[in-house]
Structure formats: C-alpha cells, structure tokens
Amino acid sequence: MRASGLAFVALVTLVALVTLTACTGKPPSSDAITGGNPRHGLEAIQRYGCGACHRIDGVPGAYGTVGPTLQKxxxxxxxxxxxxxxxxxxxxxxxxxxxxxxxxxxxxxxxSELDARNIAAYLYHQ
Structure with a gap:
C-alpha cells in the first residue's frame, strides 16, 4: 500500500474512533487501549507489592508514600x-x-509483559 493509502486508512480509523467516542460519550476503555484486564491488573499490583511504595485507589493496603500516588x-x-x-x-x-x-x-x-498490560489497564481504569 502506498503512503497516501496508509495515511487515508489512519485518518478513517481516527475519525471512526472520535465518532465512536462522541456517540457513546465515553472514551475507549482501559482494557481496549492497553490490551490488558483491570481485574488481573489489581491482582498483579497486589502480587508485586506496588502498594508498599505507592498509593493506589481500590487496592487494599496500598498507602505507600515512597513513590508518587498512582491516582488518576x-x-x-x-x-x-x-x-x-x-x-x-x-x-x-x-x-x-x-x-x-x-x-x-x-x-x-x-x-512480565502481560502483567504490565494488566497493571496499566487497572491504573488507567481508575
């Protein structure tokens, strides 16, 4: 495919995404943009002990103050x-x-790569 064809496909994809967002009133979900699963991300956050250093909403015991809060x-x-x-x-x-x-x-x-996707999905989900 020529560069102009690729640019057209990219433009159509972008317009479709913007239209979908405008029609639903919601941005794409965190799992859609990360390829991960927020529920599994919560489990991974707990397994890796991220809350020992970070404050993370929705994660029991995640009140750490060593690193920045991961809220929003x-x-x-x-x-x-x-x-x-x-x-x-x-x-x-x-x-x-x-x-x-x-x-x-x-x-x-x-x-792992999968855990990173899931953790990202959880963090963007908040």
Whole structure:
C-alpha cells in the first residue's frame, strides 16, 4: 500500500474512533487501549507489592508514600517525569524502570509483559 493509502486508512480509523467516542460519550476503555484486564491488573499490583511504595485507589493496603500516588495517572502528561503518557510507555516504565531512569527509587521487579498490560489497564481504569 502506498503512503497516501496508509495515511487515508489512519485518518478513517481516527475519525471512526472520535465518532465512536462522541456517540457513546465515553472514551475507549482501559482494557481496549492497553490490551490488558483491570481485574488481573489489581491482582498483579497486589502480587508485586506496588502498594508498599505507592498509593493506589481500590487496592487494599496500598498507602505507600515512597513513590508518587498512582491516582488518576491517565490524566498526567508524563510518566516518571520523562515519558509522554501512553499505554506503551506506562508498560515500559512498569517493566523496566531502571532502564528508563537509571538510579531512580523504583526497582526492576521482573514484571512480565502481560502483567504490565494488566497493571496499566487497572491504573488507567481508575
């Protein structure tokens, strides 16, 4: 497909997404934009112990103050003060925080790709 054809397909897709959002009055769901499942994300957040360092609404015992609150993370412009806020960047940060910002306080926890998608879905779902 030629570049002009690809641009047309991208434009049609964007118009359809905007139209769908306008018709339903709701933005796409967190699971749709991340490819994850918020329910499984809650389980993963608890399993990795994210609440020891972060405040996370809806997660029992997640009142940590070492890291920033993760409330309304979808409304922020940047993740870790460095990455533009997108599902892909949030997942990268969750999986590889030391690669993104070497020496920061968030440890690499060997979070799987699937768990990162699910955690992102939960955080964007709030």
């Amino acid at each position: 993370i979808g409304e922020r412009a940047y993740i870790a003060g460095k990455l533009p806020n997108s599902p892909e960047n949030l997942q990268q940060w969750i999986r590889f925080p030391q690669r993104v910002v070497p020496g920061n306080a968030m440890p690499d926890l060997a979070v």
